[in-house]
Each structure stands twice: as C-alpha cells, then as structure tokens.
Amino acid sequence: MNAHGGEDRGYVFSQTPGGAPIKSWTKDVPVEEQAWNQVQNVARLPFVHKHVAVMPDVHWGIGATVGSVIPTSGAIVPAAVGVDIGCGMMAVRTSLTACDLPDDLGGLRAEIERRVPHGRTPGRRRDEGSWEEPPVDLAEAWRPLQDGLDAIVSQAPKLTRPARRAQLHLGTLGTGNHFIEICLDEEDSVWAMLHSGSRGIGNAIGRFYIERAKEDMRRYFINLPDKDLAYLVEGTTHFRDYVRAVSWAQKFAFANREAMMNRVLGALRSVVRSFERTEEAVNCHHNYVAREDHFKKSVWVTRKGAVRAREGDLGIVPGSMGARSYIVRGKGNKDSFHSCSHGAGRVMSRGDARRSFTLANHRDATAGVECRKDEGVIDETPGAYKDIDAVMAAQTSLVDVVHTLKQVVCVKG
Numbered sequence: 501m502n503a504h505g506g507e508d509r510g511y512v513f514s515q516t517p518g519g520a521p522i523k524s525w526t527k528d529v530p531v532e533e534q535a536w537n538q539v540q541n542v543a544r545l546p547f548v549h550k551h552v553a554v555m556p557d558v559h560w561g562i563g564a565t566v567g568s569v570i571p572t573s574g575a576i577v578p579a580a581v582g583v584d585i586g587c588g589m590m591a592v593r594t595s596l597t598a599c600d601l602p603d604d605l606g607g608l609r610a611e612i613e614r615r616v617p618h619g620r621t622p623g624r625r626r627d628e629g630s631w632e633e634p635p636v637d638l639a640e641a642w643r644p645l646q647d648g649l650d651a652i653v654s655q656a657p658k659l660t661r662p663a664r665r666a667q668l669h670l671g672t673l674g675t676g677n678h679f680i681e682i683c684l685d686e687e688d689s690v691w692a693m694l695h696s697g698s699r700g701i702g703n704a705i706g707r708f709y710i711e712r713a714k715e716d717m718r719r720y721f722i723n724l725p726d727k728d729l730a731y732l733v734e735g736t737t738h739f740r741d742y743v744r745a746v747s748w749a750q751k752f753a754f755a756n757r758e759a760m761m762n763r764v765l766g767a768l769r770s771v772v773r774s775f776e777r778t779e780e781a782v783n784c785h786h787n788y789v790a791r792e793d794h795f796k797k798s799v800w801v802t803r804k805g806a807v808r809a810r811e812g813d814l815g816i817v818p819g820s821m822g823a824r825s826y827i828v829r830g831k832g833n834k835d836s837f838h839s840c841s842h843g844a845g846r847v848m849s850r851g852d853a854r855r856s857f858t859l860a861n862h863r864d865a866t867a868g869v870e871c872r873k874d875e876g877v878i879d880e881t882p883g884a885y886k887d888i889d890a891v892m893a894a895q896t897s898l899v900d901v902v903h904t905l906k907q908v909v910c911v912k913g
Contacts, residue, residue: 510897511553511835519544523835524554527894529886530847535560539568541725547575549799553836555806556894557845557886563710563728566805566846569839571792572731573799578713578742579728580802581789583706585746586753587697588785588807589816589842590761591683591827591905594768595776596690601908602771605682605870609909611767612680616760618673618913629675629913630668630700638671641759645670648748652705655741662704669699670752671759675913677880680764683825683905690775691905692764693825695818697787698753705749709742750788757783782814782827786842794837801837809833809840809899817899818843819888821880821910822865826892828899840898844888850879857881871910880912 514522520543524531535558542564543552549571558567563579570580602608620629634642645666653663673680673696683691698705713730716722716738724730732739765777789802807815809830818825823844832838848856863873865882892901 509835510833510895516540516543520548521551522554523551524558525556525836525895525898526554526558529556529890529894531558532560535565538565538726541729542568542570542580544725545572545577545729545731547572547731549573549797550795553839555836555839555841556891557805557841557843559846561804563726564802564804567841568804569806569837570802570804571794571799571837572802573797574734575731576734576739576742576789576800577729577731577802578706578709579730580804581706581746582787582804583703583710584697584787585702585706586750586785587695587787588753588757588783589693589695589818590757590783591691591693591781591816592761592765593685593778593780594690594692594765595778596768596772598684598688598690600772600775601682601690605909608682608767608771609870609911611770612764612909612911615763615767616671616673616680616911618911620675620913630665630672632668634667634670637762638759639667641755642667642670645748645752645755648751649701652741652745652748656708656745659704659708662701666699666701666752669701670756671763672699672756673760673911673913674699678913679821680760680911681907682768682909683907685903685905692761692768693816693818693905694757694760694764696753696756696760698749699756702749702753705745709738709745712738712742746789750785753785754783782816784808784815792837794834803839805842805845806839807842808838809836810838813838814902815840815899817841817888817892820844820882820885821871821877821907821912822867822869822882823885823888825888825905825907826901827903827905829902830899831897833898836898840895841891844885844891846884847886848884850884853879853881853884857883866910869907869910872912877912
C-alpha cells in the first residue's frame, strides 16, 4: 500500500497505479491483502468519481470490497451493490428499562422466534424461514409493493418464480449474519434492533442483473481485472431496468425491517408490561445505490457495507453477538462521501471461523446473552469479527456516538 497524507483528516491517502485515489479510514484496524487488492481493482474502473472511500470494517467481498463507498458517473456495478439489496439495520428505543425485563430471557427469545420466521429449511415441504400464508397486517403492507414488482417482472420474466414468493418473505429475517436483538443502552433503556434486507427477491434481482452486466461486457469485448466488476452503462435498457429493480428492492428491504420490528415489539409486549415505542428510531440501508451530489457533481453512490452519514443523519454500527453496538450521528464528512462503517467487519471467513473456534469459545464469548450456543452459529461467533472499539476509533472524523448498546437477547437466522 503506497499511502501518505490525510492522517490529520482521519484517513490514509493512497494513489492507485492506473486508477483513482483511495481514502481509507483504517488506522489501527487490520486490512487483508486480498481486500486491498480488490479495492484497487475498483479504483481502476474508468468511471469512478474522484476517489474510492474505504471504511474501517473493510474486508473481502464478492465483486467489490465490503466496507467500501464507490461513487460512479455514467455506470453502476451490480455486484458492488450485491445480492442482499437494501440490507440494513433498524433500531427503536422503548420506554422500558432493564428492571422491566424478566430474569429469565429465554421466554422472550422464544416469543420473538415464534413471531418472526427466521433461518431456512431447504428440502422440506415448507420453508420455516417464510410465511405459509402472510398475516393480515403484512398482506396490507405488501399492497404498495405489488405494482412495482409486476413492472420489474414484465421487463425480466426470469424473475417470475422468485417474485411469486416475495410476499411470503415480507416480515422475515433470513439467515447468516441477520439477527434480532434486545439491547440495553448506557442508561439501561431497552432497545429492539434488527438486521435484514430484501430476502429472496432481492437476491434474485441482484443475480439477474449481475449476469446482464457480464453479458454486456462480453458483447462489447470489455476486459476487467475481476469479472464481478461487470457494469451497466447509463442510458442502456439494462441500466434503466436495473435502477428500477434495485430501487424497488431497497423499498422492500425498508418495509421488511419495519414489519419485523412491529412483530418484535409485539413479542416484547406479550412478555413485559405495557410500554411506548419512542420517537428515537433508525432504519438505514448499508448495501445499496443512490443518486447523490458530491464534489459538485450528481453521481451514483454505491455503499457496499457502509451507512450514509450526512451531518445529523442517525445510523447504526452493530458489533457481533457478544460485543457492543452503536447508534451514531453523522458528521457529513465529504471525503467519505458522507459515509461510515456498517459494523465491525469480518476478520476471517465463515469456514475459517468454524475451524478456529469451539463451542466452548463461543459460549464464553456470548456469556450473559440469551442466544443460540450451538455449532450452527460458530461462524458468527464474536472472534470472527474485528474489534468494534478499534473500528469506532478509526472513524471519529465520520460519526459521533449517540448511544452505546449491549445485547441481552440475540436471535439468529
């Protein structure tokens, strides 16, 4: 890494041979060589605007590096947005305090798991991670989304099959690093927090347009350092259709988190006394693309594992199953394209985590948290992630901490 300058502004400046500069907020945070090489490949794309911004939770990803902010003019890289389009976080502070929670939190966890489909059961007659029939409230929440999906499918008939199941995924969690938590803040106020995205339909849309971009590269004989950096050119039919589809998937993801939050709060009400949902709430994407103005130009900004952090914007930076999470307020740092990290970031792959940690390690790391402590979640154990405190220290020029949260209940997909 040929790095210099920018330290007084919180970032390290690196010049990419044959490409745009890179500004990285990674002081005292490990960055794997594979991830850095990937960032440089992105920076060499001819349509990058000004520079690429790298967040402290950076790690290798498919296509583009997780924890990167990619401003582009005249093109979008679908694989940089990824297949979990609109993935993000939601958090709500309640009027409850720690003393209102039961001593045994197992019942609360079980009630959340009962009310929110989670996980996946492939090969069975019915997937436990989706609804068999959508509840009435979710059928109503789906209505504003139906016409938009119909328009997408009319331009991409191959999406017909996943589109039929899309409604059954509204209000469901998914798998992997998606989670629901009950947390306490620095004043012992109770928060509900969750992490999920656009589920199966977003995955299908992402994969479909990643393939369309690769087709375009082959058609026009465009060679790239990484085939997953295939892009769609503004003004083309594929670009127009992708922007419409990705915008819809982001709306679905936002609605999905709202729907789940209502059910999580319902679970909480069934276990503890009556309470109010306060106005202190955040619902933000961290895998998405949007049209924004930066450095006096309107560009497409892809945040691949990054949160928008304009001045005053509230965001969420989660830790791992056993670590703190943070509600943050953006400082509007122009060099980061008004962005911050989306979490701690993985320090090793899922396979490496399963090989490196034992059940005893996982139980020790999640002591005091009502959560799964079985082999199915070893790849999500806290040791598989970077130190969240180091990540937060590296981005003090991007955000201020508003609340510090510590989970007491964690539901994993």
